[in-house]
Amino acid sequence: MExxxxxxxxxxxxxxxxxxxxxxVLARETAAIQSGASFETVLALVTQRLKALVAERPAGDxxxxxxxxxxxxxxxxxxxxxxxxxxxxxxxxxxxxxYLARALGVPAFSxxxxxxxxxxxxxxxxxxxxxxxxxxxxxxxxxxGLVLGGKVYRGSRGFAGExxxxxxxxxxxxxxxxxxxxxxxxxxGTAISRFYSERxxxxxxxxxxxxPKIIAERARRGERLARETIEEAGRYIAQALGSILNLxxxxxxxxxxxxxxAGDILxxxxxxxxxxxxxxxxxxGVHVLPATLGNDxxxxxxxxxALERIEG
Amino acid sequence: MExxxxxxxxxxxxxxxxxxxxxxVLARETAAIQSGASFETVLALVTQRLKALVAERPAGDxxxxxxxxxxxxxxxxxxxxxxxxxxxxxxxxxxxxxYLARALGVPAFSxxxxxxxxxxxxxxxxxxxxxxxxxxxxxxxxxxGLVLGGKVYRGSRGFAGExxxxxxxxxxxxxxxxxxxxxxxxxxGTAISRFYSERxxxxxxxxxxxxPKIIAERARRGERLARETIEEAGRYIAQALGSILNLxxxxxxxxxxxxxxAGDILxxxxxxxxxxxxxxxxxxGVHVLPATLGNDxxxxxxxxxALERIEG
Numbered sequence: 001m002e003x004x005x006x007x008x009x010x011x012x013x014x015x016x017x018x019x020x021x022x023x024x025v026l027a028r029e030t031a032a033i034q035s036g037a038s039f040e041t042v043l044a045l046v047t048q049r050l051k052a053l054v055a056e057r058p059a060g061d062x063x064x065x066x067x068x069x070x071x072x073x074x075x076x077x078x079x080x081x082x083x084x085x086x087x088x089x090x091x092x093x094x095x096x097x098x099y100l101a102r103a104l105g106v107p108a109f110s111x112x113x114x115x116x117x118x119x120x121x122x123x124x125x126x127x128x129x130x131x132x133x134x135x136x137x138x139x140x141x142x143x144x145g146l147v148l149g150g151k152v153y154r155g156s157r158g159f160a161g162e163x164x165x166x167x168x169x170x171x172x173x174x175x176x177x178x179x180x181x182x183x184x185x186x187x188x189g190t191a192i193s194r195f196y197s198e199r200x201x202x203x204x205x206x207x208x209x210x211x212p213k214i215i216a217e218r219a220r221r222g223e224r225l226a227r228e229t230i231e232e233a234g235r236y237i238a239q240a241l242g243s244i245l246n247l248x249x250x251x252x253x254x255x256x257x258x259x260x261x262a263g264d265i266l267x268x269x270x271x272x273x274x275x276x277x278x279x280x281x282x283x284x285g286v287h288v289l290p291a292t293l294g295n296d297x298x299x300x301x302x303x304x305x306a307l308e309r310i311e312g
Numbered sequence: 313m314e315x316x317x318x319x320x321x322x323x324x325x326x327x328x329x330x331x332x333x334x335x336x337v338l339a340r341e342t343a344a345i346q347s348g349a350s351f352e353t354v355l356a357l358v359t360q361r362l363k364a365l366v367a368e369r370p371a372g373d374x375x376x377x378x379x380x381x382x383x384x385x386x387x388x389x390x391x392x393x394x395x396x397x398x399x400x401x402x403x404x405x406x407x408x409x410x411y412l413a414r415a416l417g418v419p420a421f422s423x424x425x426x427x428x429x430x431x432x433x434x435x436x437x438x439x440x441x442x443x444x445x446x447x448x449x450x451x452x453x454x455x456x457g458l459v460l461g462g463k464v465y466r467g468s469r470g471f472a473g474e475x476x477x478x479x480x481x482x483x484x485x486x487x488x489x490x491x492x493x494x495x496x497x498x499x500x501g502t503a504i505s506r507f508y509s510e511r512x513x514x515x516x517x518x519x520x521x522x523x524p525k526i527i528a529e530r531a532r533r534g535e536r537l538a539r540e541t542i543e544e545a546g547r548y549i550a551q552a553l554g555s556i557l558n559l560x561x562x563x564x565x566x567x568x569x570x571x572x573x574a575g576d577i578l579x580x581x582x583x584x585x586x587x588x589x590x591x592x593x594x595x596x597g598v599h600v601l602p603a604t605l606g607n608d609x610x611x612x613x614x615x616x617x618a619l620e621r622i623e624g
Binding site: 282 | 385394395396443444458460465466467468469470471472473474475477478479480481482484489490491492548551554555556558559560561562563588589590591592593594
């Protein structure tokens with residue numbers, strides 16, 4: 001059986017695993033990354049753990065490729081992390097894929113996490129039956145990735161899919177990227193929690209720490225402020241997706257990330273509002289559906305983007 | 313010499329011509345379209361004129377394909393005009409490409425005019441040296457087209473490139489498409505004239521009929537209200553392009569249409585503001601440049617998209 005390595009780098013840990021061509025995760029573990037660790041230290045540790053996992057596979061199994069994903073801008077021609085990797089600072093201007101290719105003896109490819117997630121959904125998840133779709137991941141921030149013409153779309157240097165930084169409010173809220181009015185400021189988990197707190201505070205309500213999960217639960221129970229908050233986020237999501245659809249004429253919009261766990265209480269408003277932000281001819285028949293990869297999505301996405309590349 | 317037919321349908325006339333593989337226009341003319349004319353009448357007239365042009369070519373020349381462009385949504389699989397063709401109502405739900413393919417004996421392909429214009433710039437104009445670019449056409453309305461990975465991008469049904477209907481102002485001005493806040497409402501020639509008039513009126517100035525050309529000329533001479541109007545349009549153009557770049561990671565933005573004749577007085581503000589709407593890593597090195605096809609752009613674009621299709 002052929003399989004790929006998937007390495008999903010976060011700020012404090014790397015999730016690593018072995019993934020078959022069908023998306024089955026054969027093995028997984030998490031390696032802690034010490035704050036301030038050097039590039040070589042981080043990758044030597046990951047290599048060691050990966051070699052141990054690979055060594056456990058039966059003799060007939062064959063490792064074909066290593067896939068890596070992480071936040072940030074990764075040059076598609078050499079895998080150099082050119083920016084946006086503030087939570088893994090030692091990666092800046094280095095190429096983790098070169099290191100792992102040498103260390104493990106198979107080709108390795110790095111990818112932005114949003115684009116890797118889109119590859120994961122394309123090969124193993126909700127995107128399987130579509131040739132043209134956008135994935136958005138609604139978490140603390142908003143990421144995304146594109147599949148166009150049946151293939152992962154990376155753009156001219158590999159930086160495509162920054163869905164969270166589409167401007168949805170002209171001259172709006174300042175974003176961490178330096179721009180104003182980015183989608184991320186209006187529909188991420190952070191934004192949803194903030195909007196809910198603001199609504200509560202305006203009404204002199206006690207303001208608890210409310211996660212998007214709690215807010216969605218309250219909305220489901222009919223609490224008015226929670227419902228309005230979720231509805232508003234849904235409207236901004238529809239606005240961003242409507243613009244993307246008008247530009248790209250896609251078949252589906254796949255919504256993932258922790259916030260998407262809210263399910264239909266969030267997706268129904270998105271479907272409802274989409275008609276208000278998109279040509280009828282274009283929105284007609286477009287599916288807005290949840291991502292289907294779960295806890296292993298990071299590892300599966302990392303592996304998927306690499307498998308997709310070697311398959312051409 | 314091999315050449316293509318280009319037919320550019322507008323509301324009251326069709327521009328027709330013969331175009332070589334290098335983009336040279338060998339012959340051109342304009343056929344008036346009677347208001348209320350039937351599908352067959354319009355296409356019989358165009359066929360007759362085209363046959364006369366083709367008959368004038370020397371014996372060694374060979375017609376290889378017919379390209380048609382027009383506003384609206386054209387299904388890429390069968391060329392049926394499924395909507396947006398209000399100015400040529402007889403085309404609704406019909407396939408002009410089928411008619412012309414049969415009438416002229418070579419393959420024929422219809423395309424939305426914005427996408428055809430992008431094909432024209434790719435094969436013959438400002439897009440020649442780029443593999444990934446967006447074209448926007450700033451006219452009475454705003455159109456557009458995309459070239460991704462060196463090929464014209466059409467989307468899942470052929471409706472991609474509706475750049476003018478990206479939402480730039482949440483819940484903003486009502487657009488003819490039915491959505492609110494569309495880019496077209498903020499940077500088309502119509503919008504520029506309206507904003508200028510509004511600025512004048514607020515100051516009790518006499519309000520002449522000012523075209524974008526006149527406004528640009530006044531801005532160039534330093535008239536403050538004209539400069540502010542052009543600057544504001546430039547900011548909205550930068551906002552739309554910044555969102556597109558964040559999504560697609562392109563090499564260039566090509567700006568065409570009558571409004572773009574304003575030149576650098578418009579494009580300089582666009583370049584200036586782009587940094588405010590785009591990741592630095594993504595906007596870096598992106599060229600914002602004028603379209604280079606001129607009066608024959610419609611014919612050349614129609615021919616280009618067809619030539620690009622048969623070349624695969």
